[in-house]
Each structure stands twice: as C-alpha cells, then as structure tokens.
Amino acid sequence: IAGITQAPTSQILAAGRRMTLRCTQDMRHNAMYWYRQDLGLGLRLIHYSNTAGTTGKGEVPDGYSVSRANTDDFPLTLASAVPSQTSVYFCASSTGANNEQFFGPGTRLTVL
C-alpha cells in the first residue's frame, strides 16, 4: 500500500538518551518534512528536505537533526532527548506542486 510509514508508533525515553524516529515513503516524492504537534500550537516544522541529499531547518530545529541519503527515507534524530521534546511527531511528503502533503500516522514520544 502506497504511503508513509513511521516507526515506532510510540516511545517512552529517558532524558539524555539518543533516539531516531524513522520515516519511509514509497510515493517517490521529492520533498519530505518532519513536524511536531503540540496542544494549542498546531504543527510546527522541524526540518525539511526538498530532494535527496539536501535538508533545511524549519521553525523549531534545535535539538533535532535529519538526513536524506535517498528519496524514500528521512530519519529524525534527537541526539540527547529533553522533556520539552515530548510531543507527537509527524513525517510528511509531497511532490512540491501545490504543496499537498501526505502524512504518516505519527510517533508519540514521551521524554521523562
């Protein structure tokens, strides 16, 4: 089934630990995005990639890093997790045209 998959579905993490959230799409979309969703704040862009091999910073990039080695995968890494990174994380992709973005099911991350 075409779409975006994210793993894990949920995770409880101790502060200071390193964590990588995985995102894979099979639609051959050029652009991919990572968002966090917090109550009352909507979705905020963390990092994006317009094409394989390039990445850019979004609105809230601090504490996160990404890589885009190929078209399909766009992992998000928290090098040293902090409680303020407790959130629901969504990965999305798009062709770029008209910016209709397709979203994964999300990863619920709790940092204690």
Add this chain to the structure above:
Amino acid sequence: DQQVKQNSPSLSVQEGRISILNCDYTNSMFDYFLWYKKYPAEGPTFLISISSIKDKNEDGRFTVFLNKSAKHLSLHIVPSQPGDSAVYFCAAEAMDSNYQLIWGAGTKLIIKP
C-alpha cells in the same frame, strides 16, 4: 507571533446543518492556503485548497472562501455529517518559501446527531 490563527478551539454543529470553520492570517506574502482534516491517532489528510488568485473553491460538500483584504479564509461544510467530526487545520504557504507550510492550531469540529 502566530501567522495563521484559528481562534475557535472547538465547534459543535447539528448533523445536516452547515459547519463554518474560520482562519485568519497576518502575512500578506501567503499565496496558497490549504485545509487538512485530522482524526485521532492518524496523520492529517488534505481536504481542499485555494490559491490567492481565487476567492472560492468548491469540492463536493466542502467550499473554501478567501477574503484577501481581510486576510481571512473559511471552510464551509454542508450538510455536516457525523464522519466530519475531526480536527481541522488551516495552513498557508508563502511565495518563495520552499513549499513550507505555516499551520494554525486547529479547530475541533463535533457533529451532533
């Protein structure tokens, strides 16, 4: 400062009636607007969009209206159905923004039987 604002956190509407969800923005460089719908434990899904060169776009039961002078857009759903109960996000894209979207906080729509 939020550039895209959805001032109503929630809205309750009777089944069969019209639902109107509102969105205001502050950045005059926004030239494309989108509405997304989100069910619990799922990612948002695209619903309808409008370019700044238009003032209305319709798709079945969903219509989006854009008032550029007021920097306001609205989503009308008519007639409202139980399956429309979800959180609705307004998002905007600015010219030369690398296709980045700025999102509102969302409005939770509840359709009452």
